[in-house]
Amino acid sequence: MLVTAIRQQERRKERFSVYVDGKYSFSLSDSALLQSGLSSGVQLSGDDIKRYKRLSAEDKLFTNAVRYAAMRQRSRWEIMTYLARKEAAPELAEQIADRLSGLGFIDDQAFARNWVENRHLLKPTSKRKLRQELQAKRVATAVIDEVLRQDETGDRQELRSLIAKKRRISKFSQDPAKLMQYLARQGFGYEDIKSAMDESDDD
16 A cells, blocks of 8 residues: 555644545644655555544544643643543543643642632632542642632632622622631631621721
């Protein structure tokens, strides 16, 4: 069997279609194609075709994983969950995750640090709630401990900021109990909430 043509795909410019004996056989990314050494005129056996088709599927899965990881920072667990949904074998999923880590797409410490910073900026909450959220993303306890230890924003500061923000909303300004319930759902303790609300009333 003879490789008769290699053509760049129209919709996915980073992939190339490989034609064998005049018919489409499989596709490879530009990097995988370079590594394969394939070119027009190369003879392939049946086993070669099977190997390249398997490589094509794995290569496409890796490319999709890169695209998924590049959309926003994700924990390693999120990447592994994505690969499981794509029905990747566990060993292949680990290999892809390791490659993504090596390329800087996966870094659970950076992920946790970014998560905490974004929460402070967009939706303040307690360190207890932050811990729960990072645990839900399967970030290692040691990483969570380190990131929260480095976080200089205290719960009292977050509470005061959140109380001031929520009291601009009528349903909370008119019903202190509802505000307390909201703050409790954010992981703050009752005594801290009561104290911060009293301080806010005195301002």
